[in-house]
Amino acid sequence: VVVGQDTLASSLPAMASSKGVHPNYEGRANEDQMSLGIRIITTAFQNKMNSLEQEIRGLRITLEEQRTNVGTLQRKNSGMEVELVESHQRSQQLAEENKELFKTVGSLRKQIGRLEHLKEAVMSSIQDDQVQEAELGDTKVLMSDEYLRGQTPLTAAEMGYGPPARSARPPSPPPMSEAKPYREAPQASYREASLPPYEPTTMPTGPGAAGAYRGPPQGATYGAPAAYGDPGGQYGGPCAPSAASTHGAPGGASSPVVDGKQFFRQARNRLSYEAFNLFLASIKRLNNQQQTREDTLDEARRIFGPELQDLYKDFEGLLNRHGM
Structure with missing residues (x-):
């Protein structure tokens, strides 16, 4: 700017002298031109300064937006970190529960195997009872009074079941004591039937086995239905407890979770x-x-x-x- 002013001031007198202008007019023209140049420069400077100020304001607004975005991303990052920690803890808990459930499934399979074996033993005993009842029914027919009177009238007459015999006495039938094993056969069949001993299973304790089936208490036996008869008390006693009876209610109030x-x-x-x-x-x-x-x-x-x-x-x- 200074160089431009000096150049303008040095060129104005030369122009005035070459044209033959009066010196006083020449000085006023120089001052007017100087003022005009200064105003032009000032206006250009102000315009440039205004444009730079507008650019600075735009950059400040952009900076505030970037800061807001950074804060939002930081909050999102914190939330994702919390969810990651919670998901990791939940995955560990589910893994532990999965292990406990595998143990429970294995124990239940063992219980099912024992019950299947018990079912086979009971069905075999029932079939034996049916066969023995059929044999016992034939024996009752053979030992009935009507059958003896009809098939052995002479012997029945000699024993007082009919008129006196007219001929020689035939050989007497075997005593009643020989048929006794047929009547005691049902009891013997129940006593001879063997059941596998029951071993109570202790379920594992853990976060996933709170309501698992724990099996019947030690010493409990399986009872046979009354329809099949149990004269000797071989299968008497309490039956196995159901799975619903083993689910105990939590004792006492727990601390807030x-x-x-x-x-x-x-x-x-x-x-x-x-x-x-x-x-x-x-x-x-x-x-x-x-x-x-x-x-x-x-x-x-x-x-x-x-x-x-x-x-x-x-x-x-x-x-x-x-x-x-």
């Missing part, structure tokens, strides 16, 4: 961004078995401080509930 999602929401709202990230990193190390439970609790105690002891208690309750 801490909700994991609610706990992480409170921690995210009450902790600073850096402290919350440190807390999540400590939980990750615990899940990856890079540090112990005591170290995690110590870090949580330092992060929460004395002001957030309620959050520390909730976190300790979560660890105890998940068995970590």
